[in-house]
Amino acid sequence: MDRASVTGIIFGIGALMVGQVLEGGSLGSLVQPAAFAIVFVGTVGAVLLQTEMPTFMRAMRMARWVFQPPPSQRTKLAGDIAKWSLHARRDGLLSLEQFMLASKDAFIQKGLRLVIDGIAPDKVRSLLETDLSAYEFRERQGARVWEAGAGYAPTIGILGAVLGLIHVMENLGDPSKLGSGIAVAFVATVYGVGLANLLFFPMANKLKTIIADNVAQYEVLTDVFHDIAGGDHSRVIEERVVCLLARAD
Known part of the structure; x- marks a missing residue:
């Protein structure tokens, strides 16, 4: 087992999770x-x-x-x-x-x-x-x-963000659905950039x-x-x- 690769994965994902917590966010919002x-x-x-x-x-x-x-x-x-x-x-x-x-x-x-x-x-x-x-x-x-x-993951992440925002626009009259749409929009970008630069x-x-x-x-x-x-x-x-x-x- 290559310890450098395992350590790198732990550090990369751990940095995102620790940063989210330090910013006062919930880890659940990244899922x-x-x-x-x-x-x-x-x-x-x-x-x-x-x-x-x-x-x-x-x-x-x-x-x-x-x-x-x-x-x-x-x-x-x-x-x-x-x-x-x-x-x-x-x-x-x-x-x-x-x-x-x-x-x-x-x-x-x-x-x-x-x-x-x-x-x-x-x-x-x-x-x-x-x-x-x-x-x-x-x-x-x-x-x-x-x-x-x-190369493709960040761009697909942007597409996910746009889809999330479309969902938000479609439900402006229902505030209960706005949060989930915005979450998908921003988290999709995180996934795209994260997969590209921390993994692929x-x-x-x-x-x-x-x-x-x-x-x-x-x-x-x-x-x-x-x-x-x-x-x-x-x-x-x-x-x-x-x-x-x-x-x-």
Whole structure:
């Protein structure tokens, strides 16, 4: 569990609640199901309109990374790279097949397969960079779903405010209904701005950071496979490992 994310959520929501109490307001006045339905469901609808369903579902699955990020693989990868380099130098490239079969990572499997097949080093790099670009684009599209939600939520909140004011105008002759209409109007704006700036934007940015870290690891692996395919000195590969471990947890 990522404690920073949990703490951030508590601080963000807590600040709103404490501020409401300090201003002399009631916490109950912030609970408006109608306003929440307008803002949240409306935002989801807007995001779905601009997003393909597979991308939307990927974004939903990625949301768990905010609170439970994928464990760092840098130290394990560094050990694996050392093994690949040793076996390739000592037993030849065909000895890497055992590692290819044991790996569950499609990118690593492809890289090792290209090296084993004797593909030219530059071609290995080119093919892996193409795969890496596709991976980065696909993952960033998922993060952009949350970014899009952050863009739409405040505007949908304004729509909720306008609907609330319309309700107020329709019931000017009935003072008992004025309070609820005004509450929906203002709380809808709070929900829209709050969801955007306390949830959606931070989630999108954190996902982008995680994706960038994963891409950086694959970039190092691309260089490693290029070096192994070219028969480079083990010292060169060791330098790749140093780069990989530079940001290890």
